[in-house]
Amino acid sequence: xxxAPVTTKxxxxxxxxxAWTAEEDQKLAQVIDLHGPKRWKSIAAKxxxxxxxxxxxxxxxxxxxxxxxxxNISDQEEDLILRLHKLLGNxxxxxxxxxxGRTDNQIKNYWNSHLSKKIKLNENRNxxxxxxxxxxxxxxxxxxxxxxxxxxxxxSKRDDDYNSTPCLFGDTMSxxxxxxxxxxxxxxxxxxxxxxxxxxxxxxx
DNA sequence: AATATAGACAACCGCACCAGA
DNA sequence: CTCTGGTGCGGTTGTCTATAT
Numbered sequence: 001x002x003x004a005p006v007t008t009k010x011x012x013x014x015x016x017x018x019a020w021t022a023e024e025d026q027k028l029a030q031v032i033d034l035h036g037p038k039r040w041k042s043i044a045a046k047x048x049x050x051x052x053x054x055x056x057x058x059x060x061x062x063x064x065x066x067x068x069x070x071x072n073i074s075d076q077e078e079d080l081i082l083r084l085h086k087l088l089g090n091x092x093x094x095x096x097x098x099x100x101g102r103t104d105n106q107i108k109n110y111w112n113s114h115l116s117k118k119i120k121l122n123e124n125r126n127x128x129x130x131x132x133x134x135x136x137x138x139x140x141x142x143x144x145x146x147x148x149x150x151x152x153x154x155x156s157k158r159d160d161d162y163n164s165t166p167c168l169f170g171d172t173m174s175x176x177x178x179x180x181x182x183x184x185x186x187x188x189x190x191x192x193x194x195x196x197x198x199x200x201x202x203x204x205x
Numbered sequence: 206a207a208t209a210t211a212g213a214c215a216a217c218c219g220c221a222c223c224a225g226a
Numbered sequence: 227c228t229c230t231g232g233t234g235c236g237g238t239t240g241t242c243t244a245t246a247t
Binding site: 017018055058062105109110114 | 212214215216217218
């Protein structure tokens with residue numbers, strides 16, 4: 001049950017903050033239905049919402065947008081997140097782009113609350129072992145995944161940074177972005193077939 | 206039953222990029 | 227070229243719920 005929004009003053013304008021109400025959701029959805037999901041500031045105004053455009057956009061992108069998959073992350077999805085995170089790092093929007101119906105916020109939250117802990121746990125387990133790099137044991141699949149050195153680096157936010165970077169999926173990261181073939185089935189097969197690819201991928205990024 | 210703690214996730218914030226004036 | 231508004235992104239915080247004590 002969402003709390004009633006808190007009204008605060010920001011730049012002399014009163015804005016609602018905090019959880020969205022069903023009524024606000026409805027107003028926002030109606031305006032977006034009419035005008036499309038752009039010009040968020042004017043959408044907020046048209047909807048008569050005391051919300052920032054930014055807040056409206058976020059609400060739409062993470063909650064109201066059609067085809068958003070809610071509920072638990074499946075084992076298959078988790079596996080894909082792990083693999084994509086190894087490849088891309090904390091590029092949540094890119095990772096989410098490969099998981100139909102999932103938002104970057106969902107992926108990020110799932111990573112922070114589930115997967116990062118798993119990884120830390122396994123790092124501790126493997127301290128002192130001969131394996132140099134952290135290991136993640138996916139308990140559900142009994143799978144061991146090696147996280148290569150330097151995977152925690154490269155936190156640049158923009159996609160542009162990858163554009164000149166050679167990539168397994170094409171000459172550039174842009175190819176990776178646009179690759180139609182990179183859908184769920186394709187990637188699942190790809191990762192399945194290329195068992196040793198985990199080790200190789202980081203060499204080229 | 207009351208309180209404390211942890212987990213989950215929605216929402217906010219600051220920064221960076223881009224396009225148009 | 228510079229400025230500004232709009233947008234997208236990742237990091238972080240806040241709050242609700244479930245569970246433990």
